[in-house]
Amino acid sequence: MDTIRLTTAQALVKFLNQQYVDFGNGPERFVHGIFTVFGHGNVLGLGQALQEAPGELTVYQGRNEQGMVHAATAFAKQSRRRRIMACTASVGPGSANMLTAAATATANQIPVLLLPGDTFATRQPDPVLQQMEHTYNLSITVNDAFKAVSKYWDRIYRPEQLMTALLNAMRVLTDQADTGAVTIALPQDVQGEAWDYPLEFFRKRIHRIVSRTPHPDELAAAADLIASKQRPLLVCGGGVRYADAGMELRAFAEKFAIPFGETQAGKSAVASDCAYNLGGIGVTGNGCANTLAAEADLVIGVGTRFTDFTTGSKSLFAHPEVEFLTINASLYHASKLDALAVVCDATEGLRALSATLEERGYRTAYTDEIVVAKKAWEVERKRLSDVEYTVNQEADRPDRPDRSSVSFVPEVAGHLDEKLSEYAAKLNTSLAQTQVLGILNEYLPKDAIVIGAAGSLPGDMQRMWNSTVPDTYHMEYGFSCMGYEISGALGVKLAEPDREVYALVGDGSYQMLHSELVTSLQENKKINVILLDNMGFGCINNLQMEQGLDSMATEFRYRGPEGQLSGELIGIDYAASAAGYGVKTFRASTAEQLRDALREAQLQDRSTLIDIKVLPKTMTHGYGAWWNVGVPEVSGSEAVRAAHEQKLEQLGKARSY
Numbered sequence: 001m002d003t004i005r006l007t008t009a010q011a012l013v014k015f016l017n018q019q020y021v022d023f024g025n026g027p028e029r030f031v032h033g034i035f036t037v038f039g040h041g042n043v044l045g046l047g048q049a050l051q052e053a054p055g056e057l058t059v060y061q062g063r064n065e066q067g068m069v070h071a072a073t074a075f076a077k078q079s080r081r082r083r084i085m086a087c088t089a090s091v092g093p094g095s096a097n098m099l100t101a102a103a104t105a106t107a108n109q110i111p112v113l114l115l116p117g118d119t120f121a122t123r124q125p126d127p128v129l130q131q132m133e134h135t136y137n138l139s140i141t142v143n144d145a146f147k148a149v150s151k152y153w154d155r156i157y158r159p160e161q162l163m164t165a166l167l168n169a170m171r172v173l174t175d176q177a178d179t180g181a182v183t184i185a186l187p188q189d190v191q192g193e194a195w196d197y198p199l200e201f202f203r204k205r206i207h208r209i210v211s212r213t214p215h216p217d218e219l220a221a222a223a224d225l226i227a228s229k230q231r232p233l234l235v236c237g238g239g240v241r242y243a244d245a246g247m248e249l250r251a252f253a254e255k256f257a258i259p260f261g262e263t264q265a266g267k268s269a270v271a272s273d274c275a276y277n278l279g280g281i282g283v284t285g286n287g288c289a290n291t292l293a294a295e296a297d298l299v300i301g302v303g304t305r306f307t308d309f310t311t312g313s314k315s316l317f318a319h320p321e322v323e324f325l326t327i328n329a330s331l332y333h334a335s336k337l338d339a340l341a342v343v344c345d346a347t348e349g350l351r352a353l354s355a356t357l358e359e360r361g362y363r364t365a366y367t368d369e370i371v372v373a374k375k376a377w378e379v380e381r382k383r384l385s386d387v388e389y390t391v392n393q394e395a396d397r398p399d400r401p402d403r404s405s406v407s408f409v410p411e412v413a414g415h416l417d418e419k420l421s422e423y424a425a426k427l428n429t430s431l432a433q434t435q436v437l438g439i440l441n442e443y444l445p446k447d448a449i450v451i452g453a454a455g456s457l458p459g460d461m462q463r464m465w466n467s468t469v470p471d472t473y474h475m476e477y478g479f480s481c482m483g484y485e486i487s488g489a490l491g492v493k494l495a496e497p498d499r500e501v502y503a504l505v506g507d508g509s510y511q512m513l514h515s516e517l518v519t520s521l522q523e524n525k526k527i528n529v530i531l532l533d534n535m536g537f538g539c540i541n542n543l544q545m546e547q548g549l550d551s552m553a554t555e556f557r558y559r560g561p562e563g564q565l566s567g568e569l570i571g572i573d574y575a576a577s578a579a580g581y582g583v584k585t586f587r588a589s590t591a592e593q594l595r596d597a598l599r600e601a602q603l604q605d606r607s608t609l610i611d612i613k614v615l616p617k618t619m620t621h622g623y624g625a626w627w628n629v630g631v632p633e634v635s636g637s638e639a640v641r642a643a644h645e646q647k648l649e650q651l652g653k654a655r656s657y
Contacts (some may be wrong), residue, residue, distance in 0.1 A: 107180075
């Protein structure tokens with residue numbers, strides 16, 4: 001057997017260069033690059049291998065380990081899981097920083113390869129710098145924490161172990177039903193140790209992704225179930241996008257007159273102008289989709305995991321005879337809600353089911369309900385876009401001290417109403433958040449990709465955003481990870497370098513993580529940050545106060561004289577902070593300033609940030625879906641006790657499994 005002597009790290013890099021995937025259109029390179037933050041645990045082993053013989057791998061310099069894994073995740077997500085990035089970090093805190101992003105990838109079933117440095121396999125120098133010692137088990141290191149957030153985990157104690165580890169890693173990374181983060185821990189001494197690897201191990205490998213067709217028995221049962229129903233509803237999930245099944249889902253809906261709602265991951269698989277596209281569904285969904293969802297006698301999930309936000313904590317689909325049918329590549333996800341499971345590729349499943357139903361001459365019983373619901377939502381969407389903060393000019397009259405200073409009622413009313421004038425003065429703004437969303441949707445290029453992740457913006461976007469071009473809506477809402485937005489925008493830009501990319505981010509998420517802005521400048525990959533500043537964790541403040549609590553530690557305020565976080569609001573110039581990196585920045589506190597900034601940002605050739613000041617409580621709210629949260633059963637507050645009673649009432653209307 002012919003062999004080649006390589007270090008563990010050199011063999012790893014050589015192997016990654018030889019991995020290809022074939023989705024039916026010919027082989028494509030699978031691993032396109034590697035994000036790095038070097039430290040003593042990886043710079044001499046894997047670092048040397050990448051310096052000496054990187055092959056076709058592009059090496060990217062990350063600024064924060066969590067951020068670079070988010071970027072890699074977004075790259076794979078926007079590439080519909082057909083291309084991936086690897087990420088390497090050093091021992092201890094460097095590796096631990098990747099945990100949150102690893103969980104984000106796995107929750108969303110997005111493939112990413114993690115190569116954390118690890119402590120010495122020989123243990124000779126123990127404890128090395130940044131090593132965590134466990135007196136009850138010396139084999140445990142920080143990297144054992146990845147087991148809980150990885151779809152595959154391994155540690156290389158000997159160079160020859162690398163071969164089986166990498167083959168298993170590729171198996172999981174290319175698994176369309178059960179992929180996510182793959183972690184291979186690399187002790188820093190083993191990275192530099194050599195072995196005589198078989199040359200055969202480094203041959204070109206083509207991982208052929210075969211689209212699974214539905215079993216005839218499952219297909220027949222599904223057709224029988226649909227044929228027995230009059231008002232079915234489709235739920236378009238992320239699996240529709242990963243399977244390139246948008247056209248098939250649209251054709252299926254149009255052929256049989258079946259409306260469909262979109263999950264966060266499925267949104268923009270089909271353009272919003274499709275007559276049967278109801279828009280976002282669930283807790284962050286709109287009134288149109290949620291109204292028809294409550295009346296549906298059959299829910300057909302396509303490529304969806306049926307999370308609590310999609311199902312309204314299993315209360316949204318309220319028809320007394322509702323049943324569930326799911327088309328999914330994963331039996332686990334297809335079986336949720338006790339559904340009739342059709343385990344197959346979304347494209348293949350829709351095609352086969354369409355042919356079977358067509359033979360039966362099936363058609364739903366919908367008449368004008370879909371058109372009426374869509375028109376009603378468009379009226380509401382227009383109202384939301386036109387919301388603007390107004391001040392009662394008579395309020396300052398000394399002879400009318402009883403008059404409120406504000407004649408404006410926010411979308412989320414009854415929480416901070418008396419503080420709106422304080423916010424308006426401190427932010428110096430008249431902008432409402434829904435108004436900003438309307439302007440953005442109108443002025444951004446139609447083929448631009450918008451990205452979001454956490455806070456109140458995902459709700460606003462799922463409800464209000466109209467996607468006229470498929471695959472232009474990129475939302476991380478499986479883990480709802482604050483800090484994903486800007487790092488993710490970089491990953492999307494690497495996947496789609498010829499398109500404008502806009503990260504919509506709140507001030508809370510921006511403070512969490514924005515360091516990959518620097519990497520975007522370094523790589524000359526322009527991203528656009530749309531930052532909405534409402535001086536707080538607005539989404540959680542809503543949740544807090546809706547359940548009877550007072551506002552506490554969710555507004556951004558100085559500590560007051562009484563010792564609580566109730567002092568003056570903290571004003572931050574986010575444009576100034578980004579300008580220090582070299583980002584082209586703009587500020588907007590009026591609609592006209594925002595429109596001007598958007599036009600100017602499109603003309604720039606480097607990353608931009610628009611610092612937009614918006615009033616709190618002006619995000620979208622409600623629309624008929626309930627979310628089960630942990631309301632205290634015992635409290636001295638009458639409002640909290642009432643919230644708990646309301647929870648019990650809603651829980652009684654929901655499915656228990």
